[in-house]
Amino acid sequence: MTAMTALPVATPAQTGGWLLAQLRTRRLELAVTTAAGLVAATASVVPVTALGLLVDLVRDGESPSALLPIAAVVVAAAIIGGIATGATSTLVSRLGERILAALREQTVATALRLPATVLDRAGRGDLLSRVGADVAAIGTAAAEVLPTVISAVLLAALSVTAMFGLDWRLGLAGVATLPLYLVALRWYLPRSAPIYARERTAIADRSQLLMESLQGVRTVHAYRLEQRHLTGIEHASGRARDLSIGVFTLFTRFVGRINRAELVGLATILVAGFWFVRSGWVTVGETAATAVLFHRLFNPIGMILFTFDEIQEAGAGLARLVGVGTLPVAPAGTVRLDKADLTLSNVCFAYDERVPVLQDINLRVAPGERVALVGSTGAGKTTVASIAAGILRPLCGTASAGGIPVDELAPGTVAVVSQETHVFAGPLIEDVRLARPHAPAELVRDALDTVGALDWALALPDGLETVLGEGGHPLTAAQGQQLALARLVLLDPAVAILDEATAEAGSAGARALEESALAATRGRTTLLVAHRLTQAASADRIVVLEHGAVLEEGTHDELVAAHGRYAELWEAWQSRT
Amino acid sequence: MNILWRAIARNRWRLLAGCLLIALHQACETFVPIVIGETVDLAVATGSVSRLVTWVGLLCLLFLLLTTAYRNGARQLMRALADESHALRLEVAAKVLDPRAEVRTGDVLTISTTDADHASYLLDYVPRIVGALVATAVSAVGLCLISVPLGLVVLLGTPLVLIALQRAAPRITRRIATRQEVAGRASSVATDLVTGLRPLRGIGAQEAADTRYREVSGESLRATLLAARTQGLFQAASNSISALLAGGIAILAGWFALTGRISAGELVTVIGLAAFLGEPFGTLSAAPGWIATARASADRIADLVGSSPAPAPAGSPPILPATGECLGVVAEADAAELVGRYDDGSPDVLVAPHHPELFSGTIRENIVLSADRELDAVLRASSADDVVDAHPDGLDHPIAERGSALSGGQRQRLALARALLAHPRLLVLHDPTTAVDAVTEHSIARGIRDLRHRPGSQLGTLIVTTSPALLAVTDRVVMLRDGEIVATGTHASLAALDPAYRAAVLR
Secondary structure, X not given: OOOOOXXXXXXXXXXXXXXXXXXXXXXXXXXXXXHHHHHHHHHHHHHHHHHHHHHXXXXXXXXXXXXXXXXXXXXXXXXXXXXXXXXXXXXXXXXXXXXXXXXXXXXXXXXXXXXXHHHHHHOHHHHHHHHHHHHHHHHHHHHHHHHHHHXXXXXXXXXXXXXXXXXXXXXXXXXXXXHHHHHHHHHHHXXXXXXXXXXXXXXXXXXXXXXXXXXXXXXXXXXXXHHXXXXXXXXXXXXXXXXXXXXXXXXXXXXXXXXXXXXXXHHHHHHHHHHHHHOOOOOHHHHHXXXXXXXXXXXXXXXXXXXXXXXXXXXXXXXXXXXXXXXXXXXXXXEOOOOOOEEEEXXXXXXXXXXXXXXXXXXXXXXXXXXXXXXXXXXXXXXXXXXXXXXXXXXXXXXXEOOEEHHXXXXXXXXXXXXXXXXXXXXXXXXXXXXXXXXXXXXXXXXXXXXXXXXXXXXXXXXXXXXXXXXXXXXXXXXXXXXXXXXXXXXXXXEEEEEOOOHHHOHHHHHHHHHHHHHHOOOOEEEEEOOXXXXXXXXXXXXXXXOOEEEEEEOHHHXXXXXXXXXXXXXXXXXXX | OOHHHHHHHHOHHHHHHHHHHHHHHHHHHHHHXXXXXXXXXXXXXXXXXXXXXXXXXXXXXXXXXXXXXHHHXXXXXXXXXXXXXXXXXXXXXXXHHOOOOOOOOOOHHHHHHHHHHHHHOHHXXXXXXXXXXXXXXXXXXXXXXXXXXXXXXXXXXXXXXXXHHHOOHHHHHHHHHHHHHHHHHHHHHHHHHHHOHHHHHHXXXXXXXXXXXXXXXXXXXXXXXXXXXXXXXXXXXHHHHHHHHHHHHHHHHHHHHHOOOOOHHHHHHHHHHHHHOHHHHHHHHXXXXXXXXXXXXXXXXXXXXXXXXXXXXXXXXXXOOOOOOEEEEEEOOOHHHHHHOOOOOOOOEEXXXXXXXXXXXXXXXXXXXXXXXXXXXXXXXXXXXXXXXXXXXXXXXXEOHHHOOOOHHHHHHHHHHHHHHOOOXXXXXXXXXXXXXXXXXXXXXXXXXXXXXXXXXXXXXXXXXOOHHHHOOOOEEEEEEOOEEEEEEOHHHXXXXXXXXXXXXXX
């Protein structure tokens, strides 16, 4: 077994660079968004300074008419500010969501085109959590956290500017506590980050256990493992709960430090204001306005600090998504072929240098010929099929169809149906159409008919429009495999490779599937990996593979008559006692 | 019983303590602008050092009180919230694992994760709402003490504003729900396509899959932008209105101050309080949306947990093996339905599912479920010894991703080893060798026979299959059509004499 190699995660520099590049292509949007944010923040700060002025007017004993311009400013600011705030939050999420949409589409596009070997080494779980959970987490952050945080940052910046505008000394008093906030953050983040990471792991474990129990529920019931699985889930969930309580306790201590910074800041402004007023540098109204401005920052600053974790987490998710984009994508071939032969010449292969899997394989499937590949488990049949399909690269020798190396062929020219079936979520007709988007319904029906799936498909609740897959109408393994064969028929590839395409159906279903497979490959250049020797017997020619080398080759009758390995397998298969 | 009410009821003491402390915290927060106003009025404006010291000292005490109240209250609430979501998750898990319930929805993960969280957030929302109401009330009282009309503006204006804003709430909730739903759909399309990557690649359908994802991603973007616009409009309205209310109070106070009805310092207090009121306003205007989210999640949990158990399996088993007998059953109709009838829930019967499902853990943890009596013999009998030997760690080899790194045949042999190792009095096997080659199938058939049916054995084995290799080692074979026995005999005699049997079995 080779160790799992995780998919790459982008460095902060890569992520930052990517983000900057995205923003650069959206300069106008960025400018408009920033402008709206600044208007909103200004409209929020202006009334406070105006009211500070009012305090001085009151102290100077002005007439009530002096109120009018201030009232006008306050009312105008309320209306303009409200609209600008709404606009900012809409614009920020629009900008964020557009960038995110581009990113998730790019990530999925890359994921779909990753070389099989990269994916096998990394495992599918990692990729799935990136295109699923990470995209969702960043989506929520972009929709809910980002607009608030950006508004808060702008408001904080403008408020500080306004304090300096009132009087530079008051401004200095206002920013004097900034270090205290930073100290609190530097105390909290390094302590909370590892607990959050452990909490995420515990949550992942919990979900994993739950999904396994759900997917294996029949086994759980059969072996009466309910209590055991429930206990496992309870432990994982309890661990996640304890960690979240632990990190929250830490968080409340962090809030205590933030409160301390607020107190120090407020007291500094009041004491400094007291001194400045006595010295005649500032007015009472200016001091009052500064204190109110600072007090109003409690909430926005809290917002920035308290969402720091979420922002960091979204940042980590972003790095994971951008990381997928850095992976090499196998360039798709472009050559298209009609009917062609399939040739493997002098092919050898090893997953690990020490253990050769295939040695000097020579194999030719003539155009329109059906060749079965037979051998006991571990003989290397699937490896041969993967090399013929261009999924694996041979260490030596070549695999070609119609004289062209298989990796130069357009995707789908050499098509593979393996025993790993997957029924795609969505209407049945769309599942089949994956092979050929926008194929007329007639062709899809014909394809289903060819493999013998039309009757049961039409009998489904909504016929061909019945929603299948996760959460949809359940199909048997044999039906799922028939759909895969229908896709093959609709695709109509130059060469077809069937890798144990009838294995998992159960004995009764396997018979019907064999007929489907036969119909799907009639007159097609086909390489057939078969456990079920009935299927091999119906092929034009049989190649027996043993320990990674071709042992025998010939028609069924020739091989049975030869009394070699195939005859032995055939005897065992038949078991006529 | 409603899940939300139950959450409140079963966490009532922590919730009560939390609400009281958070209310105290909010009351203290309300006093901060009042203390600021008084300090400006009585100390800064007068230049009295002693008063400055007194008021700043008071401010310190106030902060001490508010931070202590928050810390203790929030911890109580967090504990209640974490306990509640843990309990909800376990309820969902128990339902999923209940043998009588047929929970087959793909949403279980979301319900046990997100919905359990969202429903228990109620325990956070309640104290927040209480706190906001207290803050508004304290502000109103504070304003009344300065000037009754100002207090009345708050007391009358607040409900009016909140009611006006609430009219928009259902629309926002709907838009957000649509956004979440479409985003969820996009995410499941992505995971579905990546899960089916191999079959997709097999037919060169990457391009088609990509297009399909782009469509649903674009749809998700549109729903998100629509929701963002609605939220933006709401925000514009709510911000304008609360700013107008706060500004109105301040202007009114300014007029009172200019006409000498209140002092300049009181004006500062009013300005501070009016500005502070935005906070509880924000909470109170958002609260109905929160509650709606919590309720929607609670409803989804209730639907899952309350779903009625599936009907008991229909019919009793048509035939049972005699003591010590190895019985073959050839069923032409639904074999899965047939084997289901044998599972009567007793510990003596094991109906091993056809689909070999493995779990996280080592090979040993997967197959040794109780005693490991005769482990080596069982591994040999099921030809699983090859699978174990293929890994350097042997039985301690970890199985990842439900055994996806193993071949179908390897998984099938491990599952068979697990079934044989359980040593049930009656073992029902359903097509246990479909993914192994003919030679291995042969040796497995012999292995099952030798392990379970030595002379004098009391164990019964029933194998539902059409594999001649397996049927050949049975004592007796029964052929079923539409649940009725149509032929009985040994494999050899039936194969020789019954054409229908030959057609069904021999290949």
